Amino acid sequence: EPEVTQTPSHQVTQMGQEVILRCVPISNHLYFYWYRQILGQKVEFLVSFYNNEISEKSEIFDDQFSVERPDGSNFTLKIRSTKLEDSAMYFCATVRDRGRIDNEQFFGPGTRLTVL
Amino acid sequence: KNEVEQSPQNLTAQEGEFITINCSYSVGISALHWLQQHPGGGIVSLFMLSSGKKKHGRLIATINIQEKHSSLHITASHPRDSAVYICAVKDDNTGNQFYFGTGTSLTVIP
Numbered sequence: 592e593p594e595v596t597q598t599p600s601h602q603v604t605q606m607g608q609e610v611i612l613r614c615v616p617i618s619n620h621l622y623f624y625w626y627r628q629i630l631g632q633k634v635e636f637l638v639s640f641y642n643n644e645i646s647e648k649s650e651i652f653d654d655q656f657s658v659e660r661p662d663g664s665n666f667t668l669k670i671r672s673t674k675l676e677d678s679a680m681y682f683c684a685t686v687r688d689r690g691r692i693d694n695e696q697f698f699g700p701g702t703r704l705t706v707l
Numbered sequence: 708k709n710e711v712e713q714s715p716q717n718l719t720a721q722e723g724e725f726i727t728i729n730c731s732y733s734v735g736i737s738a739l740h741w742l743q744q745h746p747g748g749g750i751v752s753l754f755m756l757s758s759g760k761k762k763h764g765r766l767i768a769t770i771n772i773q774e775k776h777s778s779l780h781i782t783a784s785h786p787r788d789s790a791v792y793i794c795a796v797k798d799d800n801t802g803n804q805f806y807f808g809t810g811t812s813l814t815v816i817p
Contacts, residue, residue, distance in 0.1 A: 634793065634807040647804050680748055698750040
């Protein structure tokens, strides 16, 4: 069964460094999301992406964050200058199309980001 | 912003018991998603609902749009059902943004 993959599974970085988290969506999926989950807290929406542009973003997704799909397969989340509070699990999710409101999301296994 | 509340927060059940997890939300929605998060952190989609009821194996999800409430039922619970169950809603106003509940941690004892 096709699945969403994410790399790396765990990233440790120093505060102020840039990180890039990668997601490979299911091949015929067109609509992509990034979420984060701080340890012990609920999952939070960051951004959605469709047709090579941001469709919607939350207040968490400030200028330190960016997303792109550089090569038509990988979907990346970049954090330019990491802060301690960016430590969290980051999940990528994909949807086959946006036409049906009941289309389920398929989640990747997550990347655990630890900022020291 | 849609406020999503789940109850109970924690639930312990004996194997074989019928389990109900509840989700309520504050603003009208276009869809509601039930998810399962395993102890390792991975998230699996269980159901996406916009109305009525869906069933998959021992899992049943219902939604009452007028009451802004959904329930997830597990029949004949099993220790492998132990996980955190999360409700997420896509409300009418924010397009494709999902709002998540804090989850219900279920432990099924053999």
